Amino acid sequence: MTITPPALSVFETLESEVRSYCRGWPAVFDRAQGSRLHDEDGHSYLDFFAGAGSLNYGHNNPVLKRALIDYIERDGITHGLDMATSAKRAFLEAFQNIVLRPRDLPYKVMFPGPTGTNAVEAALKLARKVKGRESVVSFTNAFHGMSLGSLAVTGNAFKRAGAGIPLVHGTPMPFDNYFDGRVPDFLWFERLLEDQGSGLNKPAAVIVETVQGEGGINVARAEWLRALQSLCERQDMLLIVDDIQMGCGRTGGFFSFEEAGITPDIVTLSKSISGYGLPMSLCLFKPELDIWEPGEHNGTFRGNNPAFVTATAALNAYWADGQMEKQTLARGEQVERALLAIAAEDTGSGARFRGRGLVWGLEFTDRTRASAICARAFELGLLLETSGPESQVVKLLPALTVSPEELDEGLRILARCVRETA
Template structure:
């Protein structure tokens, strides 16, 4: 692909230096459809990024777009705070009937604000209120958001440093396989909980990702998650699963924890819950935990009604049966085979993932960044993850076609080979 240097002057002179993704993809995007984006010069890019997981059903999904346009054209409520609206009612009914009841999940639904970190803040706040304790346990290489409470349970040193204040009342523990399998699961954690001289204040809750996306595609084994759930129950701690990036079908099932057969006390959901990339998040919790006073946790943009509309359309279109789940699991086999082949040709590399989230860790941490840049030149968007950016991260839309997936994987392989 021959790229003409676009005019980026307004972005580089007026927009803050905090911008990040645009530095990796130096072009001006103009439109998008399905699994592809197009810049203003007409260049086409396959998308293995999917809005950081907020576009599981692709860009401008036609069914969701039609539902949104119909709603707007009839002057449906757009800003509703937490008022009762027809759009919210439809979402709640569909979510209960298609997602919660079939999985025997008893959760109440809270709309805490438009972003994932809003949901995490609400979950932490609720857990502390319910248990009357301050400490929350998180895990090495975790990422839970950029607001202060979420940063406190995030592992990345660079992101934590941006807080500018002490991040307190949290304690990190080793994530699954953090010690390379040399230490029994939860040995350190259990000892600290049992030893009154350990210095660990009794935690209110434990927050965990079943797959650490930003942390490097670190996949927790089902038995590890079950062990964590038992530990929480034994020691009167609430279990919070952050399903913001890995939920909404990313791993196959709607919730990423379903494979492990656990029922968390609290679940945070965002990113693809709206189905259309619109801001929306949920905090789900057992009914007995609903101890909020009216207005105790508030937010102007909790009632993004256009997001309710597209979320309902997504549930009705993709979760009335298991076709999307089966397609995701089939695509997973294709991705795994491609990464297995790639890893076999690069000493010291490793691949891991589930469903439609995969990572290729390369021996030289700089190699992943070079590969991502080369992929962009070849017409593919993908990012890196991990504490050192050492993992090539693949996050295609769940609705990608088989041909598009094959094309994208060939570009990934070529980019890795050419930048070794």
């Protein structure tokens, strides 16, 4: 496919230099449906990016779109702050009946604002309020958002540097397998907690991703997560699971921590909770932690009612019968087989892959190769993102609704890109 980059335009002359995705994908996108985007010049792209995980059900999903159009056409409430609305009630009832009760999860639901980092900020704020302590432990290569509180528990040096001020009250610890299995799990962490001379302030909470998406598709073992929960219980710390990118079915189960059999104290959700790419986030927590005073944490756009409508439609359409999890795991096996073949063919590059469900990463000894593969993929009509602190991992994040044929098509393009960049 021959792509002609857009001429110097309002994007270059008016929009800030902070823009990023458009630099790797120099096209002006115009339409999208399912797993395909189309630009103004008529080129089609297979999407293995899914709005950074916010489009688990694809672009303009027809079931969700119909519900949204019907709601707008009847003049349903759009902006509602935290007022009670029929759209919010329908979402809460569906979320309780389809997600929480079948999993025996006791959580209260908080709408903290429209984005993932709003949910993380609320979680950190609540944990500190409950425990009366300031310190929060995070993990190496974590990513939790771009606002100051979230950045303080994020590992990426480039993103942290953008804060412009010291990021305090956060302490990093080694993520699972950070030392390649040479050090027992939590040896350093627990020793610091028990040593009165360690200098580590007693943390209020620990925040963790079960699969680190931006950090390089680092997958925590179920036993590591169970041991972390046990450590938090022994040391009187709250366990926060950031499920913003890996929740809503990305790894198979609706929540990514289900496989480990743990029940976090606090969970953050965003990205695909609305199902349609509409801004929405949730902070879930055990009832005994709900010590907020009315209005103590708020936000103008925490009541995005169109997002409630599409979220409800997504739950009813994809989670009421239990088939979505089975489909995602089957699609994940398809990806794993393809990546195994790619790694076997490319033996001299030290190719490695890892993932769960429909999130996978492919990494090479040459840490510049992932960017070259993603650039070539764009030329061939496939949208792929890099991840990791040095952008050294090719990240596969297709929609959960991707067909086996579309998945196979994208994986063939990926294999071609790997061969052509060797």
